[in-house]
Amino acid sequence: xxxxxxxxxxxxxxxVPVTDIEEANRFYGELLGLPRSPxxxxxxxxxxxxGNVTLAVMTPHTHDYDFTALPPATIALRVADxxxxxxxxxxxxxEVGELWDSGACRGAGIEDPAGNRILLHRRYAPYPDGTLP
Amino acid sequence: MxxxxxxxxxxxxxxxxxxxxxYTEVIGxxxxxxxxxxxxxxxxxxxxxxxxxxxxxxxFAPSPAGLALRVPDVDATRAELEATALAERNKAASLAMRAxxxxxxxxxx
Numbered sequence: 001x002x003x004x005x006x007x008x009x010x011x012x013x014x015x016v017p018v019t020d021i022e023e024a025n026r027f028y029g030e031l032l033g034l035p036r037s038p039x040x041x042x043x044x045x046x047x048x049x050x051g052n053v054t055l056a057v058m059t060p061h062t063h064d065y066d067f068t069a070l071p072p073a074t075i076a077l078r079v080a081d082x083x084x085x086x087x088x089x090x091x092x093x094x095e096v097g098e099l100w101d102s103g104a105c106r107g108a109g110i111e112d113p114a115g116n117r118i119l120l121h122r123r124y125a126p127y128p129d130g131t132l133p
Numbered sequence: 134m135x136x137x138x139x140x141x142x143x144x145x146x147x148x149x150x151x152x153x154x155x156y157t158e159v160i161g162x163x164x165x166x167x168x169x170x171x172x173x174x175x176x177x178x179x180x181x182x183x184x185x186x187x188x189x190x191x192x193f194a195p196s197p198a199g200l201a202l203r204v205p206d207v208d209a210t211r212a213e214l215e216a217t218a219l220a221e222r223n224k225a226a227s228l229a230m231r232a233x234x235x236x237x238x239x240x241x242x
Contacts, residue, residue, distance in 0.1 A: 005157075005158075005159065005160050005161010005162065006159075006160055006161055006202075006204050006210045006213060006214065007161065007204055007205055007210070008160060008161060008162060008176060008177060008202045008203065008204060009177055009203045009204065009205070010176070010177030010178050010179075010202075010203045011142070011176050011177050011178065011179050011181075011200060011201065011202060011203070012201040012202070012203045013201045014139075014142055014198050014199070014200050014201070015197070015198050015199035015200075015201075016198065017197050017198075032134070032136055033134065033135060033136065034136060050136050050138070050139050051136065051137050051138035051139060052138050052139055052178045052179055053139035053142070053178070053179050056199075056201075060197070067197075068194075068197045069197075070196060070197065070198050071143075071145055071186075071194050071196055072191075073143055074142065074143050074144070074196055074198050075139060075142055075143075075198070076139065076140040076141045076142075076143070077136045077138075077139060077140070078136065078137045078138040078139070078140045079134060079135065079136060079137065080135065080137065084134070085134040088134040089134065121140045121141075123140070133138075133140070
């Protein structure tokens, strides 16, 4: 085994496969309001900044493989208030799943136009060290 | 609505113990929290959650979400991982050979 791993520094991006890049741009850029990376010049690979992680929204069919949607809750997006975010998105016409409360976090699921199920998420319980997200 | 942050990125597994060995021993990520059916690891600036979906009756599916891990030198890392895989294969072959020798030695003549 590699004694100390491979020295991972950070996650550079996570790939989000979609079928229609224009629909995806409206969803991630306009509806969710994520800023597009200025260093993302391609039409079939568009990078959006989600705070600490870059979402690389891309079309598999132009990268020589078949589209498959992400499994549920692959990506959990932190919002200040899940209920308020749900109301905002529903007012914009998006279907949002039931609000759930685990006792430490609240969440609600949404789907992008390609069927990727994204989680709106907020932890409200302090971590064991007393800090909050 | 403003997205503040990615709280976690989740990948599914069918074998949590094997996934833990891979992500901690080979990749070298640190465990943040560990449950019966999931494992949270620190991948730089984000939490990587590894979850066994059979625990909630959901099917396993490999994720098409390519997670890009930044390493100092991709070529060196690739060589290191290939050497690790080769060492593991050699170790497995050696164990199989020893098991075969043991069976042969114990067989009645």
